[in-house]
Amino acid sequence: MPNSNDLSLRDRQRAFSNALAxxxxxxQEPDPRTVAELALVVNGELTIETVLERVRARIAAGDFGQKPDR
Structure with a gap:
């Protein structure tokens, strides 16, 4: 499977939109904070590994499903 560096921004945006749809x-309504973080992955500002670590930490802390701090 190609990594995000092998895909164009347009391809990543399309994949992201399709996954949400x-x-x-x-x-299932996607977790708003995770959606915001995944948008950063699409733009190359975060790695998927970082998002997964953050999701796991939020689940462990009982904070999963909270809105982003924006």
Missing amino acids: NQRLAG
């Missing part, structure tokens, strides 16, 4: 079609 699939979640919503399945009846």
Whole structure:
């Protein structure tokens, strides 16, 4: 599977939009904070590994599902 460096910004944006749409079609609303962080992955500002670490930490702390601090 290609990494994010191998994909164009447009491809990453399309994949991100499709993933969100699939979640919503399945009846699940994506966690707003995670969505915000994944948008940073699309733009090359974070790695997916960092987002996964943050999600795991929020789950462990009972904070998963909180809105981003913006």
